[in-house]
Amino acid sequence: MALNEENARRSNRTMTAIVCHGPEDYRVEQVERPVPGECEMVLRIAFCGICASDCKCWSGAKMFWGGDKPYVKPPVIPGHEFYGHVDELGPGAAEHFGVSVGDRVIAEQIVPCDQCRFCRSGKYWMCEVHNIFGFQRVVADGGMAEYMRIPRTARVHKIDEGISADDAAIIEPLSCAIHTINRGEIQLDDVVVIAGAGPIGLMMVQVAKLKTPKLLIAIDMVDERLKLAKSFGADVVINPREQDALSIVRSLTDGYGCDVYVEATGSPSGVEQGLNLVRKLGRFVEFSVFGAPATIDWSIIGDRKELDIRGAHLGPYCYPIAINLLSRGLVTSRGIVTHRYPLNEWDRAIAVANSLDSIKVLMEAKSPEKG
Template identity: 60%
Template sequence: MTNLTDLPKKMKAVVAYGPEDYKVTEVDVPRAGFEEVVIKVGACGICGSDIKAYHGSDMFWGGEVPWFKVPVIPGHEFFGYVVELGEGAAEKHELEIGDKVTTDQIKPCGKCRFCQSGKYWMCEVHNMYGFQKDIAEGGMAEYMKFGSTSKIYKIPESLSLKESSIIEPLACAIHTVQRANIEFEDVVVLAGAGTLGLCMVQLISLKTPKKLIVLDVDDKRLRTAKELGADIIINPKEEDAIKKVKSLTEGYGCDVYIEATGSPIGVTQGLEMIRKLGRFIEFSVFGAKTTTDWSVIGDRKELDIRGSHLGPYTYPVAIDLLERKLIKADPIVSEIHPLADFEKAFKIAKSGKVIKVLLQP
């Protein structure tokens, strides 16, 4: 076992005990076992799913076996510096003490049919950092442990704190855009200009479609989307987005619709807005159920419906795009707060007045 310094026995961490029952608590510093890695957290982003979980979304707390296993340290948008390498970890992960790193949000089991076939992001066990106590604690803490099966990625020192902190959402955005199979002649509609959406705006622009239309109910976010590459921006609260998109496409509708709002209206709007034989990509985590006339997918339009989950094999791509300055982080990361002020940071993130809020131990 190798360590940079003698690690403290205790650390400060945000601990989730239940809906709206999160506290900054003193807990044990994790230690690296066989092929495990402990990092000193550099920063951890507050995701939209973190806010929905905090406020008790059924997706996380509902059912006989809730997704959240508490008490647990939340946070899955993290990066940090290696401070301890368990036996065999340096060789397996090709790491040294002091390396700047991150890992996939999922901690794959390595044994199920999905892991064994290389589709680790759909791991049947599906332990996710920031959701399962003891097994996969998250990054809203001073220190964090990566498992032996984690896919760990080095981050160049040339990347800033803000750039390093958006690697996880950018990786997810890359996978979503890849799922869309965007072509040069496509009219693409992206619904939602939050952190993921603004990453997608930049990625879609790199694909150079015929037209990129971004929808959001926040004018500030729409202006940011325009600055980052959107051709047309529409606020559905101020104009008929469906009518506008159809008027721009000779009445047919868009070729590709990417849903990144997390709101049920984002789904029903998209199904009406998209053309026959179009590609509908669903990314969001929802806080409420949505219903629709299912026949529009088959009998009426024969749509290609695709889901998008996590960022498999896209972290190196995200790091490369950031290193080449093809993706901008500064317009996305709005505020940085100390760990002790997590309640204030959560409220700011929920308000929607800013885009990405970070916690820094």
């Protein structure tokens, strides 16, 4: 961009953004460009991924964190799978975040309050206030825009320059995948089932393979995704539309069932499937965000199997690990990132993201960076 054009852009302080006004009412608008305050910065966004939770919010699914606090409080600019370059620094921000203008960085999806009992004890990802970029405008909007303000309590990480644009765009979901797999405490002799080969499920397969379990099984209803899971290291893939998952898993485990079951389908049926597939005293790790309640027989968990049920939320302390794995080529976005759209093609992008024609869809803001 020529210098005079850049100066003109800065003077009018507007930018292009996607704004959520309600279910299926997301509009491409010209909005005021953010200004950094003390110990804050503004990013020039490169890419922002469309998450499955974004699709569910767009379609109007009833999703809540608990009580009467909904996921989305419009109007708000959505997007939490973003990264970009430092464009402006407020007073004290360079020292506070340890960054300079031009650095390629990512902020974790949650903006902790740093005051509640969870934040003060280091468990910031369970912050009681729980502001997440792109879902409410309490602290800042999300990343589906040309620019984005990063508040002072955000957790910010630099991205190695050797990491490709597409790989950088999956750092957030990869961090979630790493945290989930770590929650499973996979051992060398474990049989592990990962249910759901969507973007994060496929990253879970790659991360779980690095744990070298005895057997790694992926389950999904889309053969193309299972083929990709196989290329990422799954030893066995199962399409439950065509195969009996319970019979196959039991045949591979002397009739006992898997040691670890990771639920990443986002479907209530995935929960019931997992309770049947996991062995007695096994570990069930729940990651998904559901658009509808899951009804199960709780006696399976206690009386019949005494299962260890574990949740997995966000990607705490995992962003540096994700960046390191990507920089070493141990995890990849290849085959996962399938589509890229400019901001003004939102309607097309969400339609593709909300279908089985894609795996990961990225929204591209104005940036010189390419895949």
